[in-house]
């Protein structure tokens with residue numbers, strides 16, 4: 001198993017940090033190089049090699065790949081939906097440039113395998129909202145969604161034209177307690193837990209009935225490693241796989257928290273992120289991921305709520 005040497009770009013972020021730690025457990029600390037433009041948490045910095053690197057620095061990334069004899073790259077650096085709407089051109093440049101750098105390294109056979117996450121943001125207001133199919137209308141209205149949709153097309157193109165082994169998942173909103181989220185539209189579902197413990201009340205920036213697809217971090221990490229470990233022929237979709245676990249509204253999440261913390265109170269004050277949320281699906285059909293490479297989630301709303309409250313109290 002251990003001829004694998006992994007580079008994670010964007011390793012200090014919400015998903016990258018937990019993914020890096022899990023990969024270090026699986027493949028050995030010295031075989032998993034974490035990199036980001038900023039330092040990560042204590043555990044990430046102490047447990048293995050870390051390099052400060054800009055994901056848009058083509059030469060710098062190529063040098064890291066050569067220095068550490070990297071075989072697999074996980075490209076987690078990106079500008080997310082809410083921040084991207086404030087800096088559209090910067091979001092586009094970061095999200096696209098970093099992807100081309102990594103795809104081209106694979107095209108030139110300097111690396112074997114690429115993981116690149118897409119998002120439910122590839123869908124838009126004209127997409128069927130419930131049980132959104134794998135293949136459907138995609139007219140995203142955010143720069144972030146546009147960059148992810150375009151990225152998906154390029155991934156499939158590099159696979160078809162150049163045989164690049166790129167694998168991708170359309171993550172839903174990822175809920176976790178170890179690292180703070182990075183400016184997405186589903187961040188309310190994390191902030192709510194912090195505030196429930198700290199102050200006992202929370203004002204949601206999405207309306208009470210806004211249902212969005214969500215997933216606990218452990219499930220997201222499992223899906224990421226599962227698709228990267230799957231035999232090549234099982235990964236039939238080379239744009240990006242729909243991936244689903246649970247779907248809930250702020251009101252339903254507040255009720256689940258109240259079941260654990262009866263004093264908890266929620267109020268609603270939707271802001272600009274409501275419009276983004278309204279353009280996204282409420283639930284996702286992920287039959288292809290389940291059939292092709294055996295995806296299964298393990299956290300439902302109650303289990304997620306308990307894990308978040310316990311994790312944050314610790």
Ligand code: NAD
Nearest residue numbers: 010012013014015037054055077078117119171173174182
């Ligand atoms: P995040 O914002 O928490 O982390 C991104 C990391 O990238 C940060 O540590 C940041 O410092 C780093 N970064 C930013 N610019 C960089 C640059 N120029 N060079 C190097 N590093 C840079 O994001 P995340 O939530 O961990 O998301 C990781 C990936 O998953 C992204 O591609 C995101 O679009 C995707 N995704 C996340 C979610 C979610 O709910 N978190 C949902 C769907 C898709």
